[in-house]
Amino acid sequence: MIFTQESLSLFKGLSLDNVSLKxxxxxxGFEGKAEKNLDTIKKLHYLHPQAIPFENINPFTEEPVVLTLPAVFExxxxxxxGGFCFEQNLLFGAVLNTIGFDVVGLSARVFWEIVVGEVxxxxxMLLLLSLDGVKYLLDVGFGSASFSAPLVLNKEGIQNTGDYEYRISYVSEFHYLEIKIKNDWKLMHRFxxxxxxxxxxxxxxxxLCTHPTSVFIKDLMVARSFQGGRYTLFNNQFTVHKKNEASTKKKLDTAEEIMDVLKEKMLINLPERDKLKDKVQRLLKEIQNS
Structure with missing residues (x-):
């Protein structure tokens, strides 16, 4: 048997029932009718990262991440x-497939906030969606640099999502996605x-969840978008990014402060608070002793 790209589609047969979709x-916070058009994609892509934050609490607390649709939905x-990219885009892709969109999963090598020379x-994980002959790049799970609207894959030049500017270049059979930060272009990933x-x-x-050098185990990383900006938490550094404004940063000195940010700003229903709090306290001690 010869396997084609279509026969190997991740989302083929992966869908939600009507109750789960609602x-x-x-x-x-999506209201109205989910129709198979670009407007629906834009609305869902915009709302998802504002309600469902990027977070790595499970790996951070040594809890398993289960990549099945029932598990990520639950x-x-x-x-x-919230969850990290595999969970976020698995759920988002299943939602789009349920509505009737043609969507597939892709894989990228990240360069965002990576030491130069590190491989x-x-x-x-990111998504590719085809609609009316146009291919769109979707991603609701990149965290601090997630884009809030679909990007056209083969469009030359700058694409403005309303909060940041992006561009996609094609070089030697790979696509490169960049984001503009303070007049500088930063490479996010290659796919x-x-x-x-x-x-x-x-x-x-x-x-990522088990290797001792994985940042998903060592560091607490959380991000949530809001209209006109984004909250990010890296260990005990809480940052508020707003469009056309300087970012504001605050160092959180106690586990209670971090837990409050997770609940009040990131809107996370915190799991096993004692276990998470203990891990955060150990993290703070490591930071203080470093």
Whole structure:
């Protein structure tokens, strides 16, 4: 048997029932009818990262990340949690597939906030959607640099999402996505168009959640978008980014302050508070002793 890209589609047969789809819409604040058009994609892409934050609390507290649709739906919709890219885009892709969109999963090698010269595995999941002959890049799970609207894959020049400017370049069979920060272009990641399957993501997810050098284990990383800006938390550094304004940063000195930010700013229904609080306290001691 010859396998084609279409036969290996991650989202083929992966969909939500009507009750679950309505629950997702309620979770992100989507109202109206979900029609198979670009306007629906834009609304969902805009609302999702404002309601469902990027967070790595499970790896940080040594809890497993289960990459099945029932598991990510339970965690991010029913439990009021967030997740990292594999969870976020698995759920988002399933929602889009349920509505009737043609969507596939891709894999990217991240360069964002990586030391120059360091080589990382292809550890980021993003989505490619085809509609009316146009291919769009979607991603609700990149955290601090997530874009709030779909990007046209083969469009030359700058694409403005309303909060940041992006551009996609094609060089030597790979696409490069950049974001403009304070008049400088920063490379986010490089990706190809080979369709990925669930085991591809499961292997990398397991590595990120278990390898002793993984930042997903060592550091607490959380981000949530809001209209006109984005909140980010890296360990005990809380930053508020607003469009056309200087970012404001605040050092959080206690576990209670960090827990409050997770709940009040990131809108996370915190799991096993004592276990998370203990891990945060150990993190603060490590920072103080470094």
């Amino acid at each position: 629950a997702y819409f309620k979770r992100i 965690k991010m919709v029913k439990q009021g949690r 990382r595995p292809r550890d980021h 190809g168009l080979e369709h990925q399957m669930l085991p591809d993501y499961e292997v990398v997810s397991w590595y």
